[in-house]
Amino acid sequence: MTLNKIYVDNLIKTALLEDINYCDVTTDYLIPEEQDGNARFVAKADGIVCGTEVAVRVFTLLDDTVTYEILKKDGEEVQKGDVILTLKGKTRTLLKGERTALNLIQHMSGIATASHRYAQIVEGTNASIADTRKTLPGLRPLQKYAVMTGGAKNHRYNLSDAAMLKDNHIDAAGGITAAITALRKKIGHMTKIEVETRNLDELKEALSAGADIIMLDNMSPVV
Known part of the structure; x- marks a missing residue:
């Protein structure tokens, strides 16, 4: 399963507008516009990583000159302390996108980790674990994607599926x-x-x- 890029961009833009509004008072008034910086996303617990491309897209939407390296792909197991991805770009951009990117990758990785845990329980049987439509409004594609990334399956995607x-x-x-x-x-x-x-x-x-x-x-x- 792949995520629709148009959906991802629209979701991120909505999230950034909600968080930044018309300016970031702290960052815009404190950090020089020309200052460059680096950032790392580090796992705070063992689990299954999910949402790396989504997190990176937060920063490249803010500034397309941001460069990055994804070290742990979606679906990979990570240990506490593992570096998941790195970023280079303007310090202002990294600071403005940090919370939105973290919110998304943490949420998706949490779902993928739980999904993986349950899928492992029935591994080797004829049973499979499926999700529901009890998702947060606007986040269903990300949450459904995270379920599959963890190894479980999607039930109905929406009311028109079945x-x-x-x-x-x-x-x-x-x-x-x-x-x-x-x-x-x-x-x-x-x-x-x-x-x-x-x-x-x-x-x-x-x-x-x-x-x-x-x-x-x-x-x-x-x-």
Whole structure:
């Protein structure tokens, strides 16, 4: 999975506008415009790194003369103290982009690290770990990318990916069978229907009605 560059640029611009606003009072009034500087991103804990290209893009959007070297690529394991990437450029640029870049790479690396931890638990089995749509508004592509970087899988990316009948849909439609029947008449042949079931009776009904995928919602392993 690769990130859409247009999305990444728009997200970063929004974040920078939010943080810098019309100026950086401290940096602009303190640091000479011509001063050059260096920066390093160093891992503060063991984990899976994610978001290196996103972090670098923060600085190159601010100033396209910034140069960098990525030492740890997305998906690589890092140990506390490892240098992830280095940057060279105007000191003002490095200071202005620092917090936005750190926020993004820390958030993405945290997700990738947790994803990797859970994926390792089921390694060697037929099970896989999948995410949800419970993402932060505007950050879904980054968060979904981080999940896959860590070794888990994406579930639905958005509401248009597949039909998913949750309890509220089922109740409003008059039951599982009625809901599946109604959907089959309208959706395209490539769209799958997933049904969220709360007990074994609903599971049996979903199977009989022709559900493509079944979710056991908050059900105990022993039923």
